[in-house]
Amino acid sequence: MVITENSTQTLNRFILLGLADMQLLQALCALIFIIIYVLTLSGNSLLIMVVSINSQLQTPMYFFLINLSIIDIGFSSSIVPKLVIITLAQDKSVSPLECAVQIFFSLGFGGTECIILAMMAYDRFIAICKPLHYSRIMNKGVCIYMAAGSWIFAFISSAVHVVFTFQLPFCKSHEVDHFFCEIPPLLRLSCQDPWMNEVALYISAGIIAMCSFMLTLISYIHIISTILSIRSTDGRRKAFSTCTSHLTVISIYYSTILFMYLRPHSTYYSKMDKTISIIYTVVTPMLNPIIYSMRNKDVKIAVKKKLVI
Numbered sequence: 001m002v003i004t005e006n007s008t009q010t011l012n013r014f015i016l017l018g019l020a021d022m023q024l025l026q027a028l029c030a031l032i033f034i035i036i037y038v039l040t041l042s043g044n045s046l047l048i049m050v051v052s053i054n055s056q057l058q059t060p061m062y063f064f065l066i067n068l069s070i071i072d073i074g075f076s077s078s079i080v081p082k083l084v085i086i087t088l089a090q091d092k093s094v095s096p097l098e099c100a101v102q103i104f105f106s107l108g109f110g111g112t113e114c115i116i117l118a119m120m121a122y123d124r125f126i127a128i129c130k131p132l133h134y135s136r137i138m139n140k141g142v143c144i145y146m147a148a149g150s151w152i153f154a155f156i157s158s159a160v161h162v163v164f165t166f167q168l169p170f171c172k173s174h175e176v177d178h179f180f181c182e183i184p185p186l187l188r189l190s191c192q193d194p195w196m197n198e199v200a201l202y203i204s205a206g207i208i209a210m211c212s213f214m215l216t217l218i219s220y221i222h223i224i225s226t227i228l229s230i231r232s233t234d235g236r237r238k239a240f241s242t243c244t245s246h247l248t249v250i251s252i253y254y255s256t257i258l259f260m261y262l263r264p265h266s267t268y269y270s271k272m273d274k275t276i277s278i279i280y281t282v283v284t285p286m287l288n289p290i291i292y293s294m295r296n297k298d299v300k301i302a303v304k305k306k307l308v309i
Contacts, residue, residue, distance in 0.1 A: 012095070012096070013093040013094060013095050013096070013174065014093065014094050014095075014096065014099050014170075014174050014175075014176050014181065014186075015092055015093045015174055015175045015176065016086050016092050016093075016094060016176050016178060016179060016180065016181070017092070017175055017176065017177050017178070017179075018086055018087055018092060018179050026087050026088060027088070029087055030084045030087045030088050033080055033083055033084050033087070033282060034080075034084060036080070036282055036283065036286050037076060037080040037081070037084075037282075039286050040072060040073065040076045040080075040285045040286040041073060041076070043286065043288075043289035043290060044069035044070075044072050044073050044285070044288070044289050045069075045073070046289070047065065047066070047069045047289045047292075048066050048069050048070070051065060051066050052066070060123050060138040060143045061120065061123055061124075061127070063143050063147070064116055064119055064120045064123060064143070064147065065120075065292060067112075067116050067147050067150075068113065068116055068117075068120075068288060068292070069288070069289060071109050071112050071113045071116065072113075072284075072285035072286075072288050072289070073285070074105065074109045075105075075106060075109035075110065075113065075281065075285050076281070076282065076285040076286070078102055078105040078106045078109065079102070079106055079180050079281045079282065080281075080282060082094075082098075082102065082180065083179050083180055083282075086179065086180075087179070094181065096166060098181075099181035099186075100162050100165075100166055100181075102180060102181045103158070103161070103162050103165065103181050103182065103183060103186075104155075104158050104159060104162045105158075106180070106181075106182070106281065107154075107157075107158040107161060107162075107183070108154050108155040108157075108158035108159075109154075110154075110280070111153075111154030111155075111157055111158060111204075111208045111209075112150050112151050112154040112155070113253065114154075114208050114209050114212040114213075114253075114254075115149075115150035115153070115154060115208060115212050116147070116150050117212065117216065117246070117249070117250050117253065117254075118211075118212035118213070118215040118216050118219075119146050119147070119150065120246055121215065121216040121219040121220060121246065121250070122215060122219050123138055124219065124223060124243050124246065125219035125220075125222055125223055126138055128223050128226050128227065128239055128243075129222050129223060129226045153208075154208065157204050157207075157208060160200070160204075161183060161197075161200060161201070161204065164196070164197050164200055165183055165186055165187070165197060168186075168187070168190040168192055168194060168197065169190060169191055169192055170186070170189045170190055170191075171190075171191040172188075172189050172190065172191050173189050174189065175189075176189065178274060178277070179274060179277070179278075180277075180281070182277065183197070183201065184201075209254065213250075213254055216250055220243070220247070223239075223243060226239075227239045227240050245291045245292045246292070248291050249284070249287070249288055249291055249292065252279065252280070252284055252287075253280055253284055256276045256277075256279050256280040256284075
């Protein structure tokens with residue numbers, strides 16, 4: 001059998017199978033993703049702008065919200081544009097370098113979001129449980145160090161996983177049954193046992209996702225205990241209202257992330273995994289500014305003022 005130049009190039013590239021086979025469904029999916037992406041960019045950019053120019057919103061909570069919006073823009077941008085191209089184009093192949101870059105940024109942004117969500121829970125814990133010490137504990141310098149540490153640690157972890165993953169020989173197949181490059185689907189293509197990669201994923205997920213989740217859980221145990229001790233019904237309602245948005249987002253985000261990364265790669269269900277991946281890579285970045293901020297009275301007032309001006 002003679003291998004042509006084109007076939008050699010194909011063997012050196014991964015083929016993303018995408019979401020749908022029918023052209024009509026592909027066009028519909030692409031349109032939906034474009035709309036979601038535009039809403040994601042618009043909502044998060046508006047939040048960043050409003051918080052940045054409004055002096056009343058210069059607090060630790062909104063500082064972390066800005067970080068979260070930057071993460072959502074980056075996370076969505078690392079996935080959706082390429083997803084739309086892959087969905088519409090006849091050539092659905094990507095080079096190993098493109099795949100590695102996509103994994104690096106998506107995994108880095110995802111890890112940073114886990115830690116930032118934990119930082120936000122800790123911020124609410126200090127605000128509700130230790131209000132007299134809030135300004136001392138959550139000062140500007142501490143917030144900057146916490147945010148910077150989250151970014152640095154998550155992207156170093158991401159770089160390590162990318163290096164480990166692309167040292168594997170991919171000889172079973174070059175067809176990735178997914179709509180973007182992600183580590184679990186790639187591990188199934190390796191003709192070498194990827195147990196070391198799985199162990200590294202479990203360790204990373206344990207350090208980043210589980211530790212962040214436990215910090216969030218412990219913070220909310222103390223928060224709920226403090227709220228229940230408040231005698232005034234209005235006081236309890238007001239205190240809890242500052243946490244409901246955060247609880248909603250972490251419930252969606254952590255449940256999908258833990259399902260994808262804390263289970264054996266043998267327990268794989270293609271359609272279910274794709275659906276779950278869409279939730280945390282495409283839908284959640286669009287919902288975050290709505291859930292977190294558009295229900296927030298201070299942000300809504302600030303947005304109205306800027307729109308009127």
